[in-house]
Amino acid sequence: STLSAARAQPGSRVIAVAAVLPAGGCGERMGVPTPKQFCPILERPLISYTLQALERVYWIKDIVVAVTRENMGAMRNIIQKYQHTRISLVEAGETRHRSIFNGLKALAKDQPDTQLSKPEVVIIHDAVRPFVEEDVLLKVVAAAKEHGAAGAIRPLVSTVISPSADGCLEISLERARHRASEMPQAFLFDVIYEAYRQCSDYDLEFGTECLHLALKYSHTKAKLVEGPPDLWKVTYKRDLYAAESIIKERISHAVCVVMDPKQDKEPVDHFLEALKNELNDVKIESREPGQAGRDIQQSNLEQCYNFVSMNIMMSDFQETRKLLHMLEESNLSILYPVVVVSVHFFDFKLVPLSQKMESLMWIRESAKEMKKRNILLFGLIIDYSQGEQKLQESLRQGAIIIASLIKERSSALVGQLLVA
Amino acid sequence: STLSAARAQPGSRVIAVAAVLPAGGCGERMGVPTPKQFCPILERPLISYTLQALERVYWIKDIVVAVTRENMGAMRNIIQKYQHTRISLVEAGETRHRSIFNGLKALAKDQPDTQLSKPEVVIIHDAVRPFVEEDVLLKVVAAAKEHGAAGAIRPLVSTVISPSADGCLEISLERARHRASEMPQAFLFDVIYEAYRQCSDYDLEFGTECLHLALKYSHTKAKLVEGPPDLWKVTYKRDLYAAESIIKERISHAVCVVMDPKQDKEPVDHFLEALKNELNDVKIESREPGQAGRDIQQSNLEQCYNFVSMNIMMSDFQETRKLLHMLEESNLSILYPVVVVSVHFFDFKLVPLSQKMESLMWIRESAKEMKKRNILLFGLIIDYSQGEQKLQESLRQGAIIIASLIKERSSALVGQLLVA
Ligand SMILES: [Mg+2]
Ligand SMILES: [Mg+2]
Numbered sequence: 001s002t003l004s005a006a007r008a009q010p011g012s013r014v015i016a017v018a019a020v021l022p023a024g025g026c027g028e029r030m031g032v033p034t035p036k037q038f039c040p041i042l043e044r045p046l047i048s049y050t051l052q053a054l055e056r057v058y059w060i061k062d063i064v065v066a067v068t069r070e071n072m073g074a075m076r077n078i079i080q081k082y083q084h085t086r087i088s089l090v091e092a093g094e095t096r097h098r099s100i101f102n103g104l105k106a107l108a109k110d111q112p113d114t115q116l117s118k119p120e121v122v123i124i125h126d127a128v129r130p131f132v133e134e135d136v137l138l139k140v141v142a143a144a145k146e147h148g149a150a151g152a153i154r155p156l157v158s159t160v161i162s163p164s165a166d167g168c169l170e171i172s173l174e175r176a177r178h179r180a181s182e183m184p185q186a187f188l189f190d191v192i193y194e195a196y197r198q199c200s201d202y203d204l205e206f207g208t209e210c211l212h213l214a215l216k217y218s219h220t221k222a223k224l225v226e227g228p229p230d231l232w233k234v235t236y237k238r239d240l241y242a243a244e245s246i247i248k249e250r251i252s253h254a255v256c257v258v259m260d261p262k263q264d265k266e267p268v269d270h271f272l273e274a275l276k277n278e279l280n281d282v283k284i285e286s287r288e289p290g291q292a293g294r295d296i297q298q299s300n301l302e303q304c305y306n307f308v309s310m311n312i313m314m315s316d317f318q319e320t321r322k323l324l325h326m327l328e329e330s331n332l333s334i335l336y337p338v339v340v341v342s343v344h345f346f347d348f349k350l351v352p353l354s355q356k357m358e359s360l361m362w363i364r365e366s367a368k369e370m371k372k373r374n375i376l377l378f379g380l381i382i383d384y385s386q387g388e389q390k391l392q393e394s395l396r397q398g399a400i401i402i403a404s405l406i407k408e409r410s411s412a413l414v415g416q417l418l419v420a
Numbered sequence: 421s422t423l424s425a426a427r428a429q430p431g432s433r434v435i436a437v438a439a440v441l442p443a444g445g446c447g448e449r450m451g452v453p454t455p456k457q458f459c460p461i462l463e464r465p466l467i468s469y470t471l472q473a474l475e476r477v478y479w480i481k482d483i484v485v486a487v488t489r490e491n492m493g494a495m496r497n498i499i500q501k502y503q504h505t506r507i508s509l510v511e512a513g514e515t516r517h518r519s520i521f522n523g524l525k526a527l528a529k530d531q532p533d534t535q536l537s538k539p540e541v542v543i544i545h546d547a548v549r550p551f552v553e554e555d556v557l558l559k560v561v562a563a564a565k566e567h568g569a570a571g572a573i574r575p576l577v578s579t580v581i582s583p584s585a586d587g588c589l590e591i592s593l594e595r596a597r598h599r600a601s602e603m604p605q606a607f608l609f610d611v612i613y614e615a616y617r618q619c620s621d622y623d624l625e626f627g628t629e630c631l632h633l634a635l636k637y638s639h640t641k642a643k644l645v646e647g648p649p650d651l652w653k654v655t656y657k658r659d660l661y662a663a664e665s666i667i668k669e670r671i672s673h674a675v676c677v678v679m680d681p682k683q684d685k686e687p688v689d690h691f692l693e694a695l696k697n698e699l700n701d702v703k704i705e706s707r708e709p710g711q712a713g714r715d716i717q718q719s720n721l722e723q724c725y726n727f728v729s730m731n732i733m734m735s736d737f738q739e740t741r742k743l744l745h746m747l748e749e750s751n752l753s754i755l756y757p758v759v760v761v762s763v764h765f766f767d768f769k770l771v772p773l774s775q776k777m778e779s780l781m782w783i784r785e786s787a788k789e790m791k792k793r794n795i796l797l798f799g800l801i802i803d804y805s806q807g808e809q810k811l812q813e814s815l816r817q818g819a820i821i822i823a824s825l826i827k828e829r830s831s832a833l834v835g836q837l838l839v840a
Contacts, residue, residue, distance in 0.1 A: 158602055168643055180579070247664070412824030
């Protein structure tokens with residue numbers, strides 16, 4: 001496509017791209033008091049996930065978010081807490097179209113108090129579509145550059161019908177000949193800005209479709225780009241449930257197992273094998289503590305939010321302490337809760353029960369502290385003195401427990417010492 | 421409405437109603453190998469939830485399910501395992517319309533080997549819309565009786581557009597003047613059966629809309645009935661996630677706390693208070709074991725899938741044993757996994773650690789057995805010898821843990837002895 005070609009050839013001109021996000025909606029469909037863009041998923045507001053998705057795309061220079069006056073403070077807190085960058089806020093209008101228009105005005109330098117510069121292409125996206133990927137953004141921007149306007153579409157799931165005045169079926173549309181218009185959309189800035197400047201109050205109040213305004217007022221036929229299913233709009237409560245499950249799944253695909261190489265390798269190797277059997281879609285990497293520390297600092301492990309620290313025949317939690325220290329120093333838990341499972345191989349015949357109770361207390365107290373930093377600490381005990389067959393069963397059970405702790409990410413159970 | 425009036429006046433004629441469920445689809449949209457109607461939610465196939473929703477409606481006399489020949493055995497197992505009744509199976513056709521037609525033929529007694537009788541009104545529903553309620557079924561059946569045909573509709577979430585041959589925007593439909601056609605739909609049997617008999621092979625191959633067939637071939641304009649959002653069709657993987665969360669939420673709204681009245685009431689009362697604070701949307705009822713047993717037998721507790729048994733200063737799990745015995749005798753865990761939290765108030769200063777380890781072992785072993793019966797058993801210890809303030813904190817923590825166990829219903833953690 002045009003853009004990736006531009007990236008591949010440093011000599012050619014790079015397109016200036018900005019994005020506008022209308023986020024002024026009040027979420028009446030959701031059946032909850034909080035506007036849906038501010039509903040928490042893993043305790044972080046939905047809109048923060050959408051901003052993160054746009055920020056990941058380095059060639060989007062500015063992101064203009066339109067929020068209502070009453071939510072302006074909350075939005076500033078979100079930007080600060082989750083360290084978002086390149087965001088400018090404008091006040092939302094009464095309708096979605098008015099909010100978008102306000103965002104465009106800010107980019108057009110019609111307002112004196114911003115440092116934004118007019119982009120060549122502007123993306124319009126929804127605050128409640130958090131799973132937008134660079135690929136589809138690239139496609140709509142390239143198509144907008146060529147055609148003046150472009151938008152993502154999806155096949156229809158239901159047949160669309162047109163009711164008569166008395167509520168009966170008048171026309172049923174052929175499903176194959178129609179599409180659902182989704183977001184993101186992209187426009188040559190002048191095309192969409194002129195359309196908004198020329199359109200009627202009725203359009204601004206009751207219109208729903210930016211592509212339609214570009215067609216009607218700028219005589220620009222939008223190019224339609226087939227998008228992936230994850231572009232769907234979080235509309236109902238069930239969509240929040242779905243979004244939470246998708247996010248949990250995405251941060252569960254990698255596990256980092258940390259151990260000191262001076263420890264006995266045999267139990268670790270057996271356990272790694274059990275983990276690999278249980279978590280068969282999950283990438284499992286084992287690291288030495290120092291290596292893990294460097295990885296976290298250098299963001300090599302940026303995508304890993306799950307850690308298993310192996311403590312063999314020790315009661316002082318040395319490996320877990322080191323790991324927690326490194327995680328505290330890093331920024332890893334700002335965006336997602338990080339799961340840490342402290343695994344303890346004990347010889348139950350040698351270690352007195354009182355010592356195990358002390359372990360329990362240490363895990364409990366540390367977990368309370370760590371939870372404040374969005375790090376979820378769990379303990380897992382494996383009796384290493386069992387016979388071969390029982391030990392195998394315990395290792396398998398331990399792997400099942402770890403898979404579940406990673407998948408559920410339940411903060412209510414932090415500090416528990418589980419037994420495999 | 422007509423039907424509820426019929427129920428209120430026993431003298432008036434009751435309409436004979438049957439339902440047809442096409443379930444022959446192969447689920448290519450889901451991105452998973454299993455057809456979506458057979459995807460498990462809490463280990464039970466999606467279609468079983470839909471059958472359950474229809475069975476709850478006593479005035480639906482027969483439910484005809486169309487499944488492919490290769491899934492016929494699996495479907496029979498589902499009917500047996502989950503004790504579905506009033507179900508007849510027919511072989512699915514190559515397309516959705518052919519499957520529905522096969523179901524209608526069975527009801528029309530065109531096939532010699534069934535005992536079905538021709539209904540006055542037939543409901544057509546999807547196997548992948550498990551959350552259909554009696555209310556909307558009643559509405560479409562009453563409207564079908566009056567108008568000949570009726571179908572549930574929903575507002576459009578996205579604008580619908582019509583692309584030109586070169587993939588550009590041709591027409592954007594006014595969102596407010598269109599609706600998504602959903603299920604259930606209902607028809608006078610003769611109206612829809614004649615429509616299917618007369619329609620072309622092209623309709624049977626490529627058509628999507630039963631209402632359209634009724635209009636085209638039986639000249640019957642369907643009445644459109646506004647349905648609730650939960651009617652949506654489980655189409656993508658995210659819809660399975662959403663369905664699982666909705667089902668988990670629905671079976672988490674009630675908790676039954678079981679205790680012997682001869683036990684010390686004080687800790688129980690304090691704990692009930694903490695539970696009520698934490699689970700503020702949840703109905704909490706406390707029962708004596710005998711009473712709970714009668715309730716389960718008589719299905720007064722049909723809607724309760726969560727039990728907390730209180731064992732005060734005892735180490736023999738008397739209350740929990742009684743409760744588990746009653747649950748085993750009942751059919752409660754056939755449809756949903758039942759959560760049992762065995763709560764133990766110990767005086768940590770008096771009870772030796774070795775006894776607690778024995779408790780752990782009992783919970784672990786019992787949990788393994790119970791899991792086979794779809795009963796998820798967890799242990800929860802509260803140190804009753806703590807000072808007032810610490811005890812309050814433990815009670816609150818215990819309530820948080822119970823809320824989480826009920827919400828997550830994680831089978832990986834059964835048999836664990838958690839500490840509040
Ligand atoms: Mg400006
Ligand atoms: Mg028959």
